Amino acid sequence: MPDYLVRGPTAVIAALVAPLAVCAVLLPFRSNLANTSVALILVVVVVAAAALGHRLAGVLAAVSAAVWFDFFFTVPYQRLTITSSADITTAIVLLIVGLAVSQLAARARRLKVVTITDAEYLAQIHHAAHLAETATSPDAVVECVRVQLVSLLHLQGCRFEYGTLIGHSPRLQDDGSVTWGHRTWDVDRLGLPAQDTELRVVAGGHYHGRFLLKTTPGHLPPLQARLVAVTLADQAGAALQTTWKNAKATQ
Missing domain, CATH: 3.30.450.40 (GAF domain)
Known part of the structure; x- marks a missing residue:
């Protein structure tokens, strides 16, 4: 997929939809899955959104994951209300971790760009130096x-x-x-x-x-x-x- 799509509107839409899709897949197994396990799976989705998209995509994925986790996996179900203190903690941790990894992914991409740019700079210097000698x-x-x-x-x-x-x-x-x-x-x-x-x-x-x-x-x-x-x-x-x-x- 072209880079401008991956890091553009498509990334934003995917970041919002992907956590919902994953929750829909996990929903039939809700009675057998611990909420902490669901949260960990959603963190993976957030990491993927941040790594493949951009910082905004990671942030939106983190918020989306926290909302749908609350809606589908905390009592009372299908309501944006949490009564269990453990579920509240899990939802907050999910949001915080999601936001953190989106920042880390953005930083990793910047470092990659700097590394590539440095390599290009070094190649130009090497070429000029070699030509100066020969x-x-x-x-x-x-x-x-x-x-x-x-x-x-x-x-x-x-x-x-x-x-x-x-x-x-x-x-x-x-x-x-x-x-x-x-x-x-x-x-x-x-x-x-x-x-x-x-x-x-x-x-x-x-x-x-x-x-x-x-x-x-x-x-x-x-x-x-x-x-x-x-x-x-x-x-x-x-x-x-x-x-x-x-x-x-x-x-």
Whole structure:
């Protein structure tokens, strides 16, 4: 099933209906099942809803499970009333556990996304570093990094200028921050400035050029991506520095 359906309206509907369906299946065995066993089965349903859907789906499944548990499995039956203190405790625990596991499932999904993203970042850095070591021309490395920066930061465009320092452009610093003149630009809230942002390429104490980043309005590149961009620029700098040293050696 497509991801937008699994995590969209379908997930919400399934989260509401699944506990009711499970209760309907268990209802003929009500006299032989302890209420705690029913509650544990419903917790499994809530975990599945949270894991396959999203946080809201998990919360709705937890509430739905608690309601239908009360309606079908606590005395008086078919009423949203509980007279037994043990059943009250079970229903409350079912709701609390259901809400807790929905939060844990949401957190687990976020960690998975971060891990996948980190792997993609590392792959880009590895590719640029390998090219910097093996390419016969630094231009190939510069072009590779330029293309990577467009994808990494979701830019409208990017170009490289050799050995020029003109004007007072916003600058992407080594720590991932952006400065413009004497102030720090809030990238996390505003994104990159509308004016082209420079990412300087410096290696061995020598300035070799700069990438000029043309931002996409509305996109907020995260700090992690900005730090990777700085690392990629360092790989271009390493290739340019090697060429510069070789040229000096032949003079």
